[in-house]
Amino acid sequence: xxxxxxxxxxxxxxxxxxxxxxxxxxxxxxxxxxxxxxxxxxxxxxxxxxxxxxxxxxxxxxxxxxxxxxxxxxxxxxxxxxxxxxxxxxxxxxxxxxxxxxxxxxxxxxxxxxxxxxxxxxxxxxxxxxxxxxxxxxxxxxxxxxxxxxxxxxxxxxxxxxxxxxxxxxxxxxxxxxxxxxxxxxxxxxxxxxxxxxxxxxxxxxxxxxxxxxxxxxxxxxxxxxxxxxxxxxxxxxxxxxxxxxxxxxxxxxxxxxxxxxxxxxxxxxxxxxxxxxxxxxxxxxxxxxxxxxxxxxxxxxxxxxxxxxxxxxxxxxxxxxxxxxxxxxxxxxxxxxxxxxxxxxxxxxxxxxxxxxxxxxxxxxxxxxxxxxxxxxxxxxxxxxxxxxxxxxxx
Amino acid sequence: xxxxxxxxxxxxxxxxxxxxxxxxxxxxxxxxxxxxxxxxxxxxxxxxxxxxxxxxxxxxxxxxxxxxxx
Numbered sequence: 327x328x329x330x331x332x333x334x335x336x337x338x339x340x341x342x343x344x345x346x347x348x349x350x351x352x353x354x355x356x357x358x359x360x361x362x363x364x365x366x367x368x369x370x371x372x373x374x375x376x377x378x379x380x381x382x383x384x385x386x387x388x389x390x391x392x393x394x395x396x397x398x399x400x401x402x403x404x405x406x407x408x409x410x411x412x413x414x415x416x417x418x419x420x421x422x423x424x425x426x427x428x429x430x431x432x433x434x435x436x437x438x439x440x441x442x443x444x445x446x447x448x449x450x451x452x453x454x455x456x457x458x459x460x461x462x463x464x465x466x467x468x469x470x471x472x473x474x475x476x477x478x479x480x481x482x483x484x485x486x487x488x489x490x491x492x493x494x495x496x497x498x499x500x501x502x503x504x505x506x507x508x509x510x511x512x513x514x515x516x517x518x519x520x521x522x523x524x525x526x527x528x529x530x531x532x533x534x535x536x537x538x539x540x541x542x543x544x545x546x547x548x549x550x551x552x553x554x555x556x557x558x559x560x561x562x563x564x565x566x567x568x569x570x571x572x573x574x575x576x577x578x579x580x581x582x583x584x585x586x587x588x589x590x591x592x593x594x595x596x597x598x599x600x601x602x603x604x605x606x607x608x609x610x611x612x613x614x615x616x617x618x619x620x621x622x623x624x625x626x627x628x629x630x631x632x633x634x635x636x637x638x639x640x641x642x643x644x645x646x647x648x649x650x651x652x653x654x655x656x657x658x659x660x661x662x663x664x665x666x667x668x669x670x671x672x673x674x675x676x677x678x679x680x681x682x683x684x685x686x687x688x689x690x691x692x693x694x695x696x697x698x699x700x701x702x703x704x705x706x707x708x709x710x711x712x713x714x715x716x717x718x719x720x721x722x
Numbered sequence: 723x724x725x726x727x728x729x730x731x732x733x734x735x736x737x738x739x740x741x742x743x744x745x746x747x748x749x750x751x752x753x754x755x756x757x758x759x760x761x762x763x764x765x766x767x768x769x770x771x772x773x774x775x776x777x778x779x780x781x782x783x784x785x786x787x788x789x790x791x792x
Contacts, residue, residue, distance in 0.1 A: 422754075429755030430739055595743065658777030660740065666780050670736040675755060 341397070341612050341631040343495045343707070344371050351705035354609060355650045358638040366624035370610055373631045374624060377638035379645045379662075381622045385613060385634050386667040389413055392613035394669060397631055408553035410561075410669065417668055419541045420554070424672055427532065433675045436470070440680055443470045444687045452691045453722055456698060459578075460716035464571035467684055471562045471676065475555055476520045476531040488512050489563045493708035510556075517555040521548055532558075558673075560709075565608060566677045568712030570684050572605040573598060575703050575716050576652070577685075578696055586654055588693050591686070597654045598681050603661035604652050607710045609637030611665070636662050695720040724788040726769050728762050734783035741775035741784055748772050749784075757783070 350357045361368045361377040368375040376385050385392045394411050406412060409420035426432065444467055451457045469482050477485065491509035496502050520533055525548075528534035536551045546554075577584040587597050615630045626632060640661045641649040664671035671677070697703065698717040706714045728748055730741075737755040748768060750760040764772045769786070776784045 425737065425754040425756075429737075429753060430742075430751050431753060431755075599740075657774060660778050660780040662780055664738065666738075667736055670738060675739055 339629055341371050341373050342499050346707050351711055355641055358641050361635050362638040370633045373633050374626055375633035375635050376622055377635035379639040379642040382634055382639040391619050393616050397612040397614040407557035410557050423539050428672050430675045433679050440470045441683050444684050448687050455722040456719045458715055459574055459718050460571045460713040465567045468563050468566040474532045476533040493564050495707050513556055517552050521551055565710045566680050568607040568710040569677055569681050571713035571716055572607050573601050573681055576601055593654050599659045600654050602663040603640045606637040606640045606663050610635055692720050724790050726786055727789045728772050729785050730757050730759055731783045734781045736781050738780050740778040744778050745771040745775040
Protein backbone atom coordinates (compact mmCIF):
# COMPACT_ATOMS: atom_id res chain seq x y z
CA UNK A 327 0.00 0.00 0.00
CA UNK A 328 1.21 3.52 -0.75
CA UNK A 329 1.86 5.94 2.04
CA UNK A 330 -0.58 8.83 2.15
CA UNK A 331 -0.37 12.06 4.06
CA UNK A 332 -3.36 12.67 6.25
CA UNK A 333 -5.98 14.67 4.43
CA UNK A 334 -7.34 17.87 5.90
CA UNK A 335 -9.53 17.42 8.92
CA UNK A 336 -12.98 17.10 7.46
CA UNK A 337 -16.48 16.19 8.40
CA UNK A 338 -19.41 17.58 10.26
CA UNK A 339 -20.69 16.85 13.72
CA UNK A 340 -23.81 15.22 12.43
CA UNK A 341 -24.75 13.52 9.26
CA UNK A 342 -27.49 15.04 7.16
CA UNK A 343 -28.53 12.59 4.53
CA UNK A 344 -28.43 13.97 0.98
CA UNK A 345 -30.51 12.54 -1.81
CA UNK A 346 -28.84 9.73 -3.73
CA UNK A 347 -28.97 9.46 -7.50
CA UNK A 348 -31.19 6.86 -9.12
CA UNK A 349 -28.10 4.88 -10.11
CA UNK A 350 -26.66 4.97 -6.56
CA UNK A 351 -29.95 3.52 -5.35
CA UNK A 352 -30.56 0.88 -8.00
CA UNK A 353 -27.00 -0.24 -8.74
CA UNK A 354 -24.77 1.16 -6.00
CA UNK A 355 -21.77 -1.12 -6.55
CA UNK A 356 -19.94 1.38 -8.76
CA UNK A 357 -20.39 4.11 -6.17
CA UNK A 358 -19.11 1.78 -3.43
CA UNK A 359 -16.03 1.11 -5.58
CA UNK A 360 -15.41 4.84 -6.06
CA UNK A 361 -15.62 5.39 -2.31
CA UNK A 362 -13.13 2.61 -1.68
CA UNK A 363 -10.77 3.91 -4.32
CA UNK A 364 -11.01 7.49 -3.02
CA UNK A 365 -9.22 6.28 0.13
CA UNK A 366 -8.67 9.15 2.58
CA UNK A 367 -10.71 11.49 0.39
CA UNK A 368 -13.89 9.40 0.53
CA UNK A 369 -16.85 11.38 1.79
CA UNK A 370 -20.60 10.95 2.04
CA UNK A 371 -22.91 13.79 3.04
CA UNK A 372 -19.84 15.84 3.95
CA UNK A 373 -18.64 13.23 6.44
CA UNK A 374 -15.44 11.18 6.17
CA UNK A 375 -16.17 7.67 4.89
CA UNK A 376 -14.16 4.55 5.73
CA UNK A 377 -14.77 2.20 2.85
CA UNK A 378 -12.30 -0.70 2.59
CA UNK A 379 -12.89 -3.95 4.40
CA UNK A 380 -9.97 -3.56 6.83
CA UNK A 381 -10.86 0.03 7.74
CA UNK A 382 -14.49 -0.88 8.24
CA UNK A 383 -13.54 -3.72 10.58
CA UNK A 384 -11.23 -1.41 12.54
CA UNK A 385 -13.92 1.20 13.03
CA UNK A 386 -16.61 -1.29 13.98
CA UNK A 387 -14.38 -3.01 16.52
CA UNK A 388 -13.03 0.15 18.13
CA UNK A 389 -16.18 1.16 19.95
CA UNK A 390 -14.22 3.38 22.30
CA UNK A 391 -13.02 5.68 19.52
CA UNK A 392 -16.04 5.27 17.26
CA UNK A 393 -19.15 5.55 19.35
CA UNK A 394 -22.64 4.57 18.32
CA UNK A 395 -24.14 7.22 20.56
CA UNK A 396 -25.13 10.54 19.01
CA UNK A 397 -24.13 9.63 15.49
CA UNK A 398 -27.60 9.70 14.00
CA UNK A 399 -28.38 12.49 11.58
CA UNK A 400 -31.30 13.87 13.50
CA UNK A 401 -31.52 15.59 16.78
CA UNK A 402 -35.25 15.31 16.86
CA UNK A 403 -35.75 13.03 19.79
CA UNK A 404 -33.53 12.81 22.78
CA UNK A 405 -33.92 9.09 23.37
CA UNK A 406 -31.28 6.69 22.20
CA UNK A 407 -32.33 3.62 20.29
CA UNK A 408 -31.48 0.65 22.50
CA UNK A 409 -29.16 -1.18 22.05
CA UNK A 410 -28.19 0.22 18.62
CA UNK A 411 -27.03 3.59 19.95
CA UNK A 412 -25.59 2.38 23.23
CA UNK A 413 -21.88 1.75 23.82
CA UNK A 414 -20.24 -0.83 26.08
CA UNK A 415 -20.48 -1.70 28.89
CA UNK A 416 -24.25 -0.90 29.01
CA UNK A 417 -24.65 -2.39 25.57
CA UNK A 418 -23.82 -5.85 26.87
CA UNK A 419 -26.68 -5.77 29.40
CA UNK A 420 -29.25 -5.26 26.68
CA UNK A 421 -27.80 -7.77 24.24
CA UNK A 422 -27.63 -10.43 26.93
CA UNK A 423 -31.35 -10.01 27.31
CA UNK A 424 -32.25 -9.67 23.62
CA UNK A 425 -29.85 -12.10 21.91
CA UNK A 426 -31.61 -15.28 23.10
CA UNK A 427 -34.96 -13.94 21.84
CA UNK A 428 -33.50 -13.50 18.35
CA UNK A 429 -31.12 -16.48 18.34
CA UNK A 430 -31.54 -19.09 15.59
CA UNK A 431 -33.10 -21.50 18.11
CA UNK A 432 -35.89 -19.03 18.86
CA UNK A 433 -36.37 -18.10 15.22
CA UNK A 434 -36.83 -21.75 14.20
CA UNK A 435 -39.88 -21.86 16.47
CA UNK A 436 -41.36 -18.87 14.62
CA UNK A 437 -40.83 -20.28 11.13
CA UNK A 438 -44.16 -22.07 10.75
CA UNK A 439 -46.01 -18.88 11.62
CA UNK A 440 -43.97 -16.80 9.17
CA UNK A 441 -44.58 -19.39 6.45
CA UNK A 442 -48.31 -19.35 7.06
CA UNK A 443 -48.34 -15.57 6.81
CA UNK A 444 -46.28 -15.66 3.59
CA UNK A 445 -48.59 -18.21 1.97
CA UNK A 446 -51.62 -16.16 3.00
CA UNK A 447 -50.17 -13.12 1.23
CA UNK A 448 -48.94 -14.91 -1.88
CA UNK A 449 -51.83 -17.27 -2.70
CA UNK A 450 -54.43 -14.60 -3.58
CA UNK A 451 -51.95 -13.00 -6.01
CA UNK A 452 -51.10 -16.08 -8.06
CA UNK A 453 -54.10 -16.11 -10.43
CA UNK A 454 -53.79 -12.36 -11.05
CA UNK A 455 -50.61 -12.62 -13.11
CA UNK A 456 -49.27 -9.35 -11.74
CA UNK A 457 -48.63 -7.58 -8.47
CA UNK A 458 -46.58 -4.91 -6.84
CA UNK A 459 -44.37 -7.24 -4.84
CA UNK A 460 -42.86 -4.43 -2.74
CA UNK A 461 -46.23 -3.20 -1.50
CA UNK A 462 -48.24 -6.42 -1.44
CA UNK A 463 -45.65 -8.84 -0.02
CA UNK A 464 -42.24 -7.45 0.97
CA UNK A 465 -43.49 -4.58 3.08
CA UNK A 466 -46.19 -6.60 4.81
CA UNK A 467 -44.47 -9.88 5.60
CA UNK A 468 -42.26 -8.64 8.45
CA UNK A 469 -45.48 -7.81 10.28
CA UNK A 470 -45.38 -11.34 11.73
CA UNK A 471 -42.89 -9.90 14.10
CA UNK A 472 -45.12 -7.04 15.28
CA UNK A 473 -47.19 -9.60 17.16
CA UNK A 474 -44.07 -10.25 19.21
CA UNK A 475 -44.06 -6.56 20.10
CA UNK A 476 -47.63 -6.76 21.28
CA UNK A 477 -49.05 -4.69 18.42
CA UNK A 478 -52.40 -5.37 16.83
CA UNK A 479 -51.82 -6.55 13.26
CA UNK A 480 -55.13 -5.06 12.16
CA UNK A 481 -53.42 -1.70 12.47
CA UNK A 482 -50.56 -2.70 10.16
CA UNK A 483 -51.26 0.03 7.59
CA UNK A 484 -51.04 2.66 10.30
CA UNK A 485 -47.68 1.26 11.52
CA UNK A 486 -46.27 1.15 8.00
CA UNK A 487 -47.31 4.74 7.40
CA UNK A 488 -45.58 5.95 10.59
CA UNK A 489 -42.49 3.88 9.80
CA UNK A 490 -42.23 5.44 6.33
CA UNK A 491 -42.62 8.95 7.74
CA UNK A 492 -39.67 8.30 10.06
CA UNK A 493 -37.35 6.60 7.62
CA UNK A 494 -37.97 8.06 4.17
CA UNK A 495 -35.58 10.94 3.72
CA UNK A 496 -37.27 12.88 0.92
CA UNK A 497 -35.80 15.96 -0.75
CA UNK A 498 -35.96 18.63 1.92
CA UNK A 499 -33.92 17.98 5.08
CA UNK A 500 -35.92 20.51 7.13
CA UNK A 501 -39.22 18.99 6.14
CA UNK A 502 -37.80 15.54 6.86
CA UNK A 503 -36.69 16.50 10.36
CA UNK A 504 -40.03 17.89 11.45
CA UNK A 505 -41.94 15.02 9.82
CA UNK A 506 -39.65 12.55 11.55
CA UNK A 507 -39.99 14.19 14.94
CA UNK A 508 -43.78 13.96 14.80
CA UNK A 509 -43.73 10.35 13.61
CA UNK A 510 -41.20 9.44 16.30
CA UNK A 511 -43.56 10.85 18.93
CA UNK A 512 -46.37 8.79 17.37
CA UNK A 513 -44.37 5.57 17.75
CA UNK A 514 -43.58 6.30 21.37
CA UNK A 515 -47.24 7.08 22.03
CA UNK A 516 -48.15 3.77 20.43
CA UNK A 517 -45.79 1.79 22.59
CA UNK A 518 -46.48 3.76 25.74
CA UNK A 519 -50.03 2.44 25.72
CA UNK A 520 -48.83 -1.11 25.03
CA UNK A 521 -46.21 -0.88 27.77
CA UNK A 522 -48.76 0.43 30.26
CA UNK A 523 -51.24 -2.33 29.39
CA UNK A 524 -48.62 -5.07 29.67
CA UNK A 525 -47.34 -3.71 32.97
CA UNK A 526 -50.81 -4.28 34.35
CA UNK A 527 -51.64 -7.47 32.50
CA UNK A 528 -48.60 -9.35 31.16
CA UNK A 529 -48.98 -11.65 28.14
CA UNK A 530 -46.35 -13.81 26.47
CA UNK A 531 -45.20 -11.06 24.10
CA UNK A 532 -41.81 -9.36 24.01
CA UNK A 533 -42.94 -6.19 25.78
CA UNK A 534 -44.14 -8.29 28.75
CA UNK A 535 -40.86 -10.21 28.72
CA UNK A 536 -38.87 -6.98 28.69
CA UNK A 537 -40.90 -5.56 31.57
CA UNK A 538 -40.38 -8.70 33.64
CA UNK A 539 -36.71 -9.20 32.77
CA UNK A 540 -34.01 -8.56 35.29
CA UNK A 541 -30.43 -7.83 34.31
CA UNK A 542 -28.01 -8.18 37.17
CA UNK A 543 -30.90 -7.90 39.57
CA UNK A 544 -32.32 -4.77 37.97
CA UNK A 545 -35.50 -4.29 36.01
CA UNK A 546 -35.54 -2.24 32.82
CA UNK A 547 -37.15 1.18 33.13
CA UNK A 548 -40.16 2.15 30.99
CA UNK A 549 -37.85 4.45 29.06
CA UNK A 550 -35.51 1.58 28.29
CA UNK A 551 -38.35 -0.69 27.18
CA UNK A 552 -39.63 2.09 24.91
CA UNK A 553 -36.17 2.63 23.44
CA UNK A 554 -35.93 -1.06 22.60
CA UNK A 555 -39.43 -1.23 21.08
CA UNK A 556 -38.73 1.82 18.92
CA UNK A 557 -35.71 0.40 17.17
CA UNK A 558 -37.20 -3.09 16.93
CA UNK A 559 -40.25 -1.77 15.15
CA UNK A 560 -38.30 0.40 12.71
CA UNK A 561 -35.59 -2.13 11.97
CA UNK A 562 -37.95 -5.09 11.97
CA UNK A 563 -40.33 -3.51 9.51
CA UNK A 564 -37.99 -1.68 7.21
CA UNK A 565 -34.76 -3.57 6.70
CA UNK A 566 -36.43 -6.94 6.30
CA UNK A 567 -38.85 -5.52 3.75
CA UNK A 568 -35.86 -4.04 1.92
CA UNK A 569 -34.05 -7.39 2.03
CA UNK A 570 -37.01 -9.37 0.73
CA UNK A 571 -37.65 -6.83 -2.03
CA UNK A 572 -34.04 -6.70 -3.15
CA UNK A 573 -33.78 -10.49 -3.45
CA UNK A 574 -36.97 -10.92 -5.49
CA UNK A 575 -36.09 -7.87 -7.62
CA UNK A 576 -32.77 -9.47 -8.44
CA UNK A 577 -34.36 -12.81 -9.36
CA UNK A 578 -36.94 -11.01 -11.53
CA UNK A 579 -34.17 -9.31 -13.49
CA UNK A 580 -31.75 -12.25 -13.63
CA UNK A 581 -33.61 -15.34 -14.89
CA UNK A 582 -30.42 -17.43 -15.14
CA UNK A 583 -29.66 -16.95 -11.48
CA UNK A 584 -33.29 -17.65 -10.65
CA UNK A 585 -33.18 -20.87 -12.65
CA UNK A 586 -30.11 -21.99 -10.70
CA UNK A 587 -32.12 -21.77 -7.50
CA UNK A 588 -35.23 -23.37 -9.01
CA UNK A 589 -33.16 -26.29 -10.32
CA UNK A 590 -31.32 -26.72 -7.05
CA UNK A 591 -33.36 -25.40 -4.10
CA UNK A 592 -30.62 -26.52 -1.69
CA UNK A 593 -28.49 -23.55 -2.74
CA UNK A 594 -31.10 -20.98 -1.75
CA UNK A 595 -29.50 -20.11 1.63
CA UNK A 596 -26.12 -19.57 -0.07
CA UNK A 597 -27.83 -17.56 -2.83
CA UNK A 598 -29.48 -15.35 -0.22
CA UNK A 599 -26.13 -14.76 1.52
CA UNK A 600 -24.64 -13.74 -1.81
CA UNK A 601 -27.49 -11.35 -2.55
CA UNK A 602 -27.27 -9.93 0.97
CA UNK A 603 -23.62 -9.22 0.19
CA UNK A 604 -24.12 -7.88 -3.32
CA UNK A 605 -27.09 -5.67 -2.44
CA UNK A 606 -25.98 -4.61 1.08
CA UNK A 607 -29.26 -2.80 1.62
CA UNK A 608 -27.90 -0.90 4.64
CA UNK A 609 -24.72 0.16 2.96
CA UNK A 610 -23.43 3.11 4.95
CA UNK A 611 -23.83 3.37 8.70
CA UNK A 612 -22.63 6.10 11.03
CA UNK A 613 -20.36 6.32 14.06
CA UNK A 614 -19.10 9.34 16.01
CA UNK A 615 -15.44 9.84 16.87
CA UNK A 616 -14.87 10.36 20.59
CA UNK A 617 -11.33 11.74 20.23
CA UNK A 618 -9.03 13.07 17.52
CA UNK A 619 -8.05 10.03 15.54
CA UNK A 620 -5.88 9.15 12.58
CA UNK A 621 -7.04 6.25 10.47
CA UNK A 622 -6.72 5.20 6.87
CA UNK A 623 -4.44 8.11 6.03
CA UNK A 624 -6.76 10.79 7.32
CA UNK A 625 -7.16 12.75 10.50
CA UNK A 626 -10.61 13.01 12.01
CA UNK A 627 -11.41 15.48 14.78
CA UNK A 628 -13.25 14.42 17.92
CA UNK A 629 -17.02 14.54 17.59
CA UNK A 630 -17.14 13.93 13.85
CA UNK A 631 -19.83 11.82 12.26
CA UNK A 632 -18.01 9.08 10.32
CA UNK A 633 -19.46 6.84 7.65
CA UNK A 634 -18.74 3.12 7.75
CA UNK A 635 -19.04 1.75 4.23
CA UNK A 636 -20.50 -1.73 4.55
CA UNK A 637 -21.33 -1.87 0.84
CA UNK A 638 -17.77 -0.95 -0.10
CA UNK A 639 -16.39 -3.53 2.35
CA UNK A 640 -18.68 -6.17 0.87
CA UNK A 641 -17.35 -5.53 -2.63
CA UNK A 642 -13.71 -5.20 -1.66
CA UNK A 643 -11.59 -7.21 -4.15
CA UNK A 644 -9.09 -7.91 -1.36
CA UNK A 645 -11.74 -10.18 0.17
CA UNK A 646 -14.01 -11.27 -2.66
CA UNK A 647 -12.98 -12.43 -6.13
CA UNK A 648 -14.90 -10.70 -8.87
CA UNK A 649 -16.73 -8.76 -6.15
CA UNK A 650 -19.32 -6.99 -8.27
CA UNK A 651 -20.62 -10.22 -9.79
CA UNK A 652 -23.27 -12.39 -8.21
CA UNK A 653 -22.01 -15.93 -7.78
CA UNK A 654 -23.99 -18.42 -5.76
CA UNK A 655 -21.02 -20.81 -5.49
CA UNK A 656 -18.73 -18.63 -3.40
CA UNK A 657 -17.14 -20.99 -0.91
CA UNK A 658 -16.75 -18.36 1.76
CA UNK A 659 -19.00 -15.36 2.05
CA UNK A 660 -17.99 -13.41 5.10
CA UNK A 661 -19.99 -10.33 4.16
CA UNK A 662 -20.69 -7.52 6.62
CA UNK A 663 -24.27 -6.84 5.61
CA UNK A 664 -25.35 -7.33 9.21
CA UNK A 665 -22.41 -5.29 10.47
CA UNK A 666 -19.63 -6.68 12.65
CA UNK A 667 -18.57 -6.65 16.25
CA UNK A 668 -20.87 -6.04 19.18
CA UNK A 669 -23.61 -4.28 17.21
CA UNK A 670 -24.02 -7.13 14.72
CA UNK A 671 -27.66 -6.99 13.62
CA UNK A 672 -29.82 -8.51 16.33
CA UNK A 673 -32.49 -9.54 13.83
CA UNK A 674 -30.16 -11.12 11.27
CA UNK A 675 -31.38 -14.68 11.84
CA UNK A 676 -35.01 -13.60 11.64
CA UNK A 677 -34.30 -11.63 8.47
CA UNK A 678 -32.60 -14.60 6.83
CA UNK A 679 -35.53 -16.86 7.72
CA UNK A 680 -38.09 -14.37 6.42
CA UNK A 681 -36.27 -13.84 3.12
CA UNK A 682 -35.78 -17.58 2.60
CA UNK A 683 -39.38 -18.46 3.41
CA UNK A 684 -40.81 -15.81 1.09
CA UNK A 685 -38.52 -16.92 -1.74
CA UNK A 686 -39.47 -20.58 -1.20
CA UNK A 687 -43.21 -19.96 -1.13
CA UNK A 688 -43.11 -17.48 -4.00
CA UNK A 689 -41.08 -19.76 -6.25
CA UNK A 690 -43.29 -22.73 -5.38
CA UNK A 691 -46.22 -20.87 -6.90
CA UNK A 692 -44.70 -18.33 -9.31
CA UNK A 693 -41.41 -19.75 -10.56
CA UNK A 694 -41.20 -17.61 -13.71
CA UNK A 695 -41.76 -13.88 -13.45
CA UNK A 696 -40.35 -10.60 -14.67
CA UNK A 697 -40.57 -6.86 -14.19
CA UNK A 698 -43.85 -5.72 -15.73
CA UNK A 699 -43.38 -4.29 -19.24
CA UNK A 700 -42.90 -0.54 -19.43
CA UNK A 701 -42.52 -0.32 -15.67
CA UNK A 702 -39.49 -0.50 -13.41
CA UNK A 703 -38.58 -1.03 -9.78
CA UNK A 704 -38.65 2.21 -7.80
CA UNK A 705 -35.96 2.41 -5.14
CA UNK A 706 -36.17 4.75 -2.21
CA UNK A 707 -33.73 5.96 0.38
CA UNK A 708 -33.79 5.59 4.12
CA UNK A 709 -31.37 3.90 6.49
CA UNK A 710 -31.88 1.02 4.06
CA UNK A 711 -32.21 1.20 0.28
CA UNK A 712 -35.60 -0.27 -0.26
CA UNK A 713 -38.21 -0.64 -2.95
CA UNK A 714 -41.28 1.56 -3.02
CA UNK A 715 -42.52 -0.40 -5.99
CA UNK A 716 -41.60 -3.73 -7.57
CA UNK A 717 -44.09 -4.36 -10.39
CA UNK A 718 -43.99 -8.04 -11.37
CA UNK A 719 -45.75 -9.92 -14.13
CA UNK A 720 -46.07 -13.65 -14.86
CA UNK A 721 -48.03 -15.98 -17.12
CA UNK A 722 -51.23 -17.51 -15.70
CA UNK B 723 1.80 -36.72 12.99
CA UNK B 724 -0.49 -34.07 14.47
CA UNK B 725 -4.13 -33.64 13.79
CA UNK B 726 -6.43 -30.71 13.13
CA UNK B 727 -8.10 -28.95 16.02
CA UNK B 728 -10.93 -26.42 15.70
CA UNK B 729 -11.11 -23.55 18.17
CA UNK B 730 -13.41 -20.54 18.50
CA UNK B 731 -12.41 -17.27 20.14
CA UNK B 732 -15.55 -16.52 22.16
CA UNK B 733 -14.54 -12.88 22.65
CA UNK B 734 -14.46 -12.35 18.92
CA UNK B 735 -17.63 -14.25 18.07
CA UNK B 736 -20.47 -11.79 17.44
CA UNK B 737 -23.12 -14.37 16.58
CA UNK B 738 -23.19 -13.98 12.79
CA UNK B 739 -24.06 -17.66 12.58
CA UNK B 740 -22.22 -18.31 9.32
CA UNK B 741 -20.03 -21.09 10.76
CA UNK B 742 -22.73 -23.35 12.12
CA UNK B 743 -24.67 -22.82 8.91
CA UNK B 744 -21.81 -24.20 6.79
CA UNK B 745 -20.38 -26.76 9.26
CA UNK B 746 -23.17 -27.90 11.59
CA UNK B 747 -21.43 -31.16 12.46
CA UNK B 748 -18.47 -29.26 13.88
CA UNK B 749 -20.00 -26.09 15.32
CA UNK B 750 -23.33 -25.53 17.06
CA UNK B 751 -25.25 -22.44 18.17
CA UNK B 752 -25.74 -21.64 21.83
CA UNK B 753 -28.82 -19.97 23.33
CA UNK B 754 -27.58 -16.51 22.37
CA UNK B 755 -26.83 -17.56 18.80
CA UNK B 756 -23.08 -17.55 19.37
CA UNK B 757 -20.89 -20.36 18.11
CA UNK B 758 -19.73 -23.28 20.20
CA UNK B 759 -17.41 -26.09 19.17
CA UNK B 760 -19.36 -29.34 18.85
CA UNK B 761 -16.49 -31.44 17.55
CA UNK B 762 -13.02 -30.04 18.00
CA UNK B 763 -11.29 -32.77 16.00
CA UNK B 764 -12.79 -32.99 12.52
CA UNK B 765 -12.21 -36.16 10.56
CA UNK B 766 -10.36 -35.85 7.30
CA UNK B 767 -13.60 -35.60 5.35
CA UNK B 768 -14.95 -32.96 7.74
CA UNK B 769 -11.84 -30.82 7.73
CA UNK B 770 -12.81 -29.12 4.46
CA UNK B 771 -16.04 -27.97 6.05
CA UNK B 772 -14.06 -26.77 9.05
CA UNK B 773 -11.94 -24.72 6.70
CA UNK B 774 -15.06 -23.31 5.12
CA UNK B 775 -16.31 -22.25 8.55
CA UNK B 776 -12.98 -20.53 9.21
CA UNK B 777 -13.28 -18.64 5.95
CA UNK B 778 -16.96 -17.79 6.41
CA UNK B 779 -16.49 -16.06 9.78
CA UNK B 780 -16.64 -12.27 9.35
CA UNK B 781 -14.88 -11.79 12.70
CA UNK B 782 -12.03 -14.20 12.03
CA UNK B 783 -12.88 -15.92 15.31
CA UNK B 784 -12.34 -19.52 14.20
CA UNK B 785 -9.09 -21.35 13.84
CA UNK B 786 -8.27 -24.75 12.45
CA UNK B 787 -4.71 -25.66 13.29
CA UNK B 788 -2.56 -28.72 13.48
CA UNK B 789 -1.82 -29.84 17.04
CA UNK B 790 0.29 -32.62 18.47
CA UNK B 791 -1.69 -35.65 19.53
CA UNK B 792 -2.75 -35.11 23.12
